[in-house]
Amino acid sequence: MQRATRQIQSRPGPRRPSGTRTTLAAVAALALTVSGAVLLAGEGSAHADPPDLLQNPGFETGTLAGWxxxxxxxxxxxxxxxxxxxxxxxxxxxxxxxxxxxxxxxxxxxxxxxxxxxxxxxxxxxxxxxxxxxxxxxxxxxxxxxxxxxxxxxxxxxxxxxxxxxxxxxxxxxxxxxxxxxxxxxPTSTVTTTSTPPVTSSPTGTPPVTSSPTSTPPVTATPTGTPTGTPTGPSGGGHLLTGYWQDFDNGATDQKLSDVNPAYDIIAVAFADADPNSPGGITFALDPTLASKLGGYTDAQFKADIAAKHAAGKKVVLSVGGQNGTISVGDATSATDFANSAYALIQQYGFDGVDIDLENGVNSTYLAQALNSLAAKVGSGFVLTMAPQTIDMQSTGTEYFKLALATKSVLTVVNTQYYNSGSMNGCDGNVYSEGSVDFLTALACTQLQGGLAPSQVGLGVPASTSAAGSGYVSPQTVDDALDCLADGTNCGSFKPPTSWPGVGAMTWSTNWDASNGNSIATTVGGHLHGMP
The missing domain is CATH 2.60.120.260 (Galactose-binding domain-like)
Incomplete structure (x- = not known):
């Protein structure tokens, strides 16, 4: 997820400045390619050059694919x-x-x-x-x-x-x-691919490159059973629409929380910040620049808007992380600090829970400890959402997938960001192009086969071409993917092995959606809420 940068640094002198930021999160997820071909351990000649682990390292796709x-x-x-x-x-x-x-x-x-x-x-x-x-x-x-x-x-x-x-x-x-x-x-992953991500368009005006994805050995997603607990959230049956509300101005429509379209069941307030005085701790305050643009949006008004959303049957969570988020929960102390600081903010503002959008890696052991502790503090109304990048949910062995499974008894929904990623493996082992109905359905299948309930899986998409570097799909394509997963209709070339009614959707962001005529809220939201 993209977020505004609030801190400005001074220009460096002749020596490298100590204040230079070195903790940066990726918005872009990537297919596991090595210069167009995967080289497994012991494969190739004895004198072969070591493989480059970067995708598109020389930008020879003619695009920013992978970056x-x-x-x-x-x-x-x-x-x-x-x-x-x-x-x-x-x-x-x-x-x-x-x-x-x-x-x-x-x-x-x-x-x-x-x-x-x-x-x-x-x-x-x-x-x-x-x-x-x-x-x-x-x-x-x-x-x-x-x-x-x-x-x-x-x-x-x-x-x-x-x-x-x-x-x-x-x-x-x-x-x-x-x-x-x-x-x-x-070699230790269940995901392998020999494809170079195909590119259908370039937002920066660079030459398009087309390539044909190739199939690889199947992904061995091992089902671990359905969640032991009942997901909490606006409706136990799923079909939830989640939208991110931007607490900053980046060219999208500026909104008060009260301006968010009522089609959104869960609103994720983006973003909390890291507490510099507490490892794992988080803080939140309305961005003063945005507040000024909105005519003086105050904490009291913001809290009242959260209460009004509650009265309308909606949930509001605080999103932790984003593109520039630096929150790290890697030990017992930081897990405790995270849980305590998040709970304090929930009490202060009336949030229903948290959204985990950490794009710089997660430690499933300690973050799960923090989230389960937070859920116990909040009680039965707790809402937990996540927004991993596509690469984070390609296998049950990844830390993000392990985090989802370790918290599934209190997990509401995982809204994977199916954009900014290039091609990826589906659950059938085939490689699917970003920005297609097959990409959405075949990748969601991996999560569904890997142990998440249909109500805990959401299709994350950009609200417009301006909201992400790549991966925009029309709202109708999202509706087709939802139908395909629910009952096998309106599919592309990928046919789900079974029906999974209950899958939801997410968009970045409610602001970009408003800039684009609320097409996600109207088309996808209306379709979701009409599904059985």
Whole structure:
């Protein structure tokens, strides 16, 4: 999920400034590809180069597939390039430093080397979410030069975020031929693919690239049974519509909470912030800039709007994380701090629960401990939603999927972000293109076969082409996917092995939906609420 940056840093001097942000979350999920082909351990010749674990490392798809750049700051250019036909160019504007990120699957307790060719004033290359010491390097060379750093993952780390960024007011930078090498995690995963993500459109105006996805060995999603508890939420039968309400201004329609379309059953307030004085703790306050744009939106009005939504039968949760979220719950102390601080905010504002939208990795053990503790504090009305990226829910072995299963007795719905991801494996082992009914149904199938109840699965989609870099589908396509999963009608080429009535939907965001004529609320919301 995209969010506004509230903190502005000063321009660096001749030395690398200590205040540079190095903890960055990816909006983009990625297919598990290695330069177009997966190399398993022991595969290939003895003298083969180590595989590049990054997707689209040289931007030779002609797009940003696999990468997410803040504030639409990045594009793909044909000149200047270090090699091949394309390179990345990103331009910092205002308080944005043109961060471009990619989340990559890794093995715990392992050492990796990251390098890339860059040029421009103040170009940074680094890693975050390593579970140990995050590293970075930088240069100010106007000519192509190679940056290299290395890091070691922590004992429970399964993914890291690789990032590039520039600096405020220093002009565009270019990057090309990125390389991440180290132990290949894919043999331990149930997901393999040999496809390069096909691209149907490019929001930045770069040349489109088409490719045909290929099939791989089937995904072995092992059913673990249905949830032991009954999901809480507005209706026990599912078919819920969730929408994110933006507590910041980013070009979408500014809204008070009272302005959110009544079709939304669950409203996720985006976002809570990390408490700098409490590991795992969270804080929340209305953004003063947005409040001013809304004519002086006060805490009292906000709380009254939450109460009014309750009176209308709606639920309001506080979303934790987002694109720039840095909340980390990795031990017992931070788990306790998270639960206590979240409960305090629930009491203060009247929230019904929390939404987990952590895009920089999660620790399923301790975050599940925190969420189960929070659920016990709140009681039977507790609402828990999640918004993992597509890669996070490809296998029951991923931390996010393990988190969902570890909290399923109190879990309301997992609204996976089926966008900004490229191609992905479906539950049948075939690779499906982002932005299609098959992509939605075949990926949702993995979660349904993996142990979540239909009412605990939601199809997360952008509300408009402006709301995400890729993956927009029409509201009618969402309706078709819901029908396909519920009763096998209106399917594409993928046919579900059984019927799963109860699946819901989510959109980023209610603000972008309002900018687009409330098409999600009207079309998808109306369809969901009319389903048996």
């Amino acid at each position: 997410s750049c803040s504030a639409n700051s990045g594009t793909v250019v044909t000149s200047p390039v270090h090699s091949g036909h394309y390179a990345l160019q990103a331009t910092p504007v205002g308080s944005d430093d043109a961060q471009c990120t990619q989340q990559v699957a890794v093995l715990p307790d392992s050492t990796y080397t990251l390098s890339g060719w860059v040029q421009g004033s103040y170009v940074y290359l680094g890693d975050s979410g390593t579970g140990s010491t995050d590293t970075s390097t930088w240069s100010t060379d106007a000519a192509w030069n190679q940056l290299t750093t290395s890091f070691t993952t922590g004992p429970s780390t399964s993914s890291v975020t690789v990032y590039l960024h520039g600096w405020y007011g220093t002009g565009a930078y270019q990057a090309d031929d990125l390389l991440l090498t180290g132990p290949v995690p894919y």
